[in-house]
Amino acid sequence: MRTPATLIALALAVVSLAACGTPVRGTAVRSPAVIAEDLARSAKSVVDPDFVNGSDGGDVDRLAATAITDIQAYWTETYPSLFGGPWEDLRGGFYSVDTADAGAEPPPCTESAATISGNAYYCSNGDVIVWDRAALLPVLTERFGGGGVMLVLAHEMGHAVQQRTGLGRGGDRDSAALYPGIVIEAMADCYAGSFIRWVVDGKAEHLQVEREELDSLMRALITFRDPLGTSHREASAHGDAFDRVSAFQDGFESGPRLCADITASNRAFTQRSFLSEEDAARGGNLPLPDLVPAISEDLGSYFSREMSQAGHEWSTPKIEPVTADPRCTAGEQGAVAYCPEQNSVQLREDGTLGDIHTNIGDFATGTVLASRFGLSALAAAGKPTTGEPAQRGTLCLAGAYTGSLLNPQGEFTVSPGDLDEAVQVLLGYDYPARDVDGGSIASGFDRVSAFRGGVVGGTKACDLG
Template sequence: MRIRVAAVVVVVLGVLALSGCAATVEGRAFAGPQVSAGVDPVFVRDTDGSEDDRLAAAVLRDLEGWWATQYPPLAGGQRFVPPRGYFSVDSSRPGAAPPCTQSTDEVEGNAFYCPRADVIAYDRAALIPVLREEFGDSAVVVVLAHEFGHAIQQRLQDTSTTSASLGSGAPTILSEGQADCYAGGFLRAVHDGDLADLRTGDTGLDAAMSALITFRDPVGTDATDDRAHGNAFDRVSSFQAGYDSGVGTCAGMTLQNRSFTQQAFATLSDAQNGGNLPLPDLLRAMGTDLDRYFGGVVRAQGGTWTTPTVGDGDGCEQGPVGFCGADGIRADDRVLGRIHDTVGDYASGTLLASRYALAALAALDRPTTGRGAGRTALCLAGAYTSDVGSGTDFSLSPGDLDEAVNLLRRGDDAARGTDGAVADTTAYARIADFRQGVDGGADRCLALR
C-alpha cells in the first residue's frame, strides 16, 4: 500500500513464450487428489507412455469431448474440430522439436498452443511433474484447459458466422483472461463428474485455482503489455466467471464488460519497496481509512458508529486479528507481522478490514457470530478494498490485491465470525465472497445470508 494517490493494482506471474503461456512454478500450495488414472497417450506425439503423459492424454481427450458439445452454440452451430496434434516434449534432452520451435529446450517448463500449426505442446520433463508435485493433478488440468482455450479462440476467430470472437486486435490480457475463463468452465465439468476420465473434489479445485494464482504477472506489469496474463485477482476472477456461469459468459468477454485491475507502478519508490508499507505505518494510515469507510457504511444504514480501539491481544479466538466487542480490535503483533512480511502488507490489511467489518455489523445490531457473519465480514473487506483511499491520499499499490488473494487461499482467518465459525471452507468460496464485495460494494454484502 502507499500513502499517496494511485490506482488499484495487483500482481502475479505468467510469461508468454512462443504463442502460448509459460510460467515458473513457485511455492507449495494445496496437494490435490488424483484427477484420473490416465488413458493411453498413443494419440500424443513423441509420448513415452509415462504416468504424466497418461494424465495429460486424459485431460486432452476429455477436453475434445467436452468442447464438442460446448463449441457449436458459440460458433453458430458449426461442428468442433479438434486441434491437429498434441506433442509431449522432454526438454531435458535433445530431440525432435515440436512445431513452432527450433529445439526442445524452447519448451522448458512450458505448455503452449501454436495457432499456425494448430497444435498444443507441453513439457513432460519440467512442467507436468512439477505441477503435480507442487499443486496436484488438477493443476495439469487447468494449464492444458487454458491452452485448449486458445485453440477455441483461434477457431472462433476463423468463423465468420459468430460474434463470439475476440478479433485479431484484442489485447493479450483479454485473450488470456478468456482462456482462464474457458478453463474455469471445464473445471466445473470435472468437479461435477460430467466427463469420462476426469474427477476432482473441492481440494483439487482449490489446487487448480492456486496454480493460476501462482502463474501471475510480476508485480507492476502494465495491463497493456503484450505478454500480460493478469494479476492473481484478474486470473481468479476470469476463472470463477467461467466456473460459475459457463463458456457463454467467457465468449462474451470484452473490454467493455470485463475490467482488469493490473497496473504498473506509479512511482519509482513504490516499485523499489514492492508497494509495501512497514506494518506500523500501514496500521496508522489504514486505521484512519477503515474508520472513514465503515463509519460511512454504518451511518448510511441508520446506525451509530463508534471507532473501535486497536491494541495488542490474542484475537479472541478468531485468528491473528479479532473483533472483541467492547474490548475493540485486538491483534497478535508477532503473527500479524509474519503475515505482513511473508505475504505482503495488504494481507495483514485484509485481516484488519474484515474485523472492522464485524465491528460495523455489531453497530448495525446484526449478528457477528455464526458462519454467515464471517462471510459478510469477508465480503465487506472486499467492498472496502474497492473503495480504499476515496478522497484521501491513501491507496492500494500494485500487488495489494494479489496479497489479499494469497491470504484467502492460505487460510480462513478473514472469514471468521466473532465465535470463530467459518462459512467458507474452501479457498474458492473465500475468494468468491471477497470478490462479491469488490464488485458489488457494501449493499451486496449486507444482503448476503
C-alpha cells in the same frame, strides 16, 4: 499498500504462438510412484497417449492425454450450443517435449525445445498444443496434484476455442481495443473454470476432481500470475492473482457463456504498474508498524461513510495492541479480533500476523484488518456476527473496502501485488472469514469468492441494509 508521494499464454490475437508468460520453476518429480499415485487419484480411467506426438508413454503423458481427451469431449458437447457450429478437434494435434533432453526435436512454432522449458502453449498457426513433460507437468503434479495439469491444458484449449470463434482471424472480433492480451487470457482462464466445473460435477468420462481440491487448483493458477508491476496494458499481460482467479471462478460458477462474452468494455482488471520509484523499491509494501495506523484510519473513514449512507450509526473501533492472541470473545479469531463489548480491534503484531505480513505482504495484513472492521459494521447494522452469513459478510465487506482502493477517494490506495496478497491470505488462512466466535469458512475457494463479491459489487453486495 501505498500512500501518494500497480496463464499461461500470450495473446492469440496478437501473436501466433501462445506460450506461458511465467514458466513454472522447480525440480521435476522423477519418482514413477508419485506420478502414478496422482494419476490414479485424478482419473477414473486412463487414456493411452499414443495420439500425442513425442510421448514417452509414461504416466506424465498418460495424465495429459486423459485430460486432453476429456477437454475435447467437453467442447464437443458445449461448443455447438454456444457458437452455432460443431467443434473441430485440433488439426495439428498435441506434442509432448522432454526439455531435459538436449537433443529433443523442436516442437511446432519454435526453433528449440528449450524454448518451452517450464511451459505449455497453443500455436494457432499449426493448431497445436505443446507441453513440457520434464519441467512443467511433473512440477504441477508435485505441488498441486493432477488438477494443475488439467487446469493448464484446459487453459490452452481455451485459446483453441478463441481461434475457432474468430479471435485472431481479423474483423470486428479482432479489435485490439476489445480484446487486448489480458482479456484473451481472462477468457481462457474462464473457459478452464467452466471445464473444471464439468469435471467436479461428475460429467467427465475419465477425470475426477473433488470440490475440496479447488484450493490446490487456485494455487496452481496464481503461480502463473504476472511479475509484480506489470501493466495490464502490456500485450503479454495475463493478470495478477485476483484477475486470474476471478476469471476462473466466473467460468466455474457461471459457465462458458459468460466467458465468451468477456471484452475490455465489460471487464475491469486490478493489475497495475508502479506509480513511483519509492513504491517499486519497497515492492509495494509498508512495514507493519506503518501499515496498521495508516490502514486503520482509512478503514475508519471508509466504513463511517458507507454506514452513514446505509442509514446506520457506527463508531470506529479502537485499535488495541496486545502481547498475546486476543481472547475478547467466545471463540478465537486469531491474531486480530473484533471485540464487540469494547468496540475495539485487538491486534498482536508478532507471531502469526507478523509472519503473514513478512511472508505474503502488507495487504495480507490489511485484508485481515479490513475483515475485523467488517464484523464491526455487521454488528452496527444489526446483522448476525456468528455463523455463515457473518463469515461471508465480513469477507464481502473486506472486499468492498479493497475495491474502493482501486479508485480511492482519499490518499490511501493499493500497490501492485496487493490484490495478489489478498488472494494468497484467503487461500492460505481462514482468519479473515472468522466470526466473533471463531467459526469460519473452510474452503479457500469460497473465501475468495465471498471477498470477490465485495470487490466487484461494493457494500451493496454485502447486505448491510
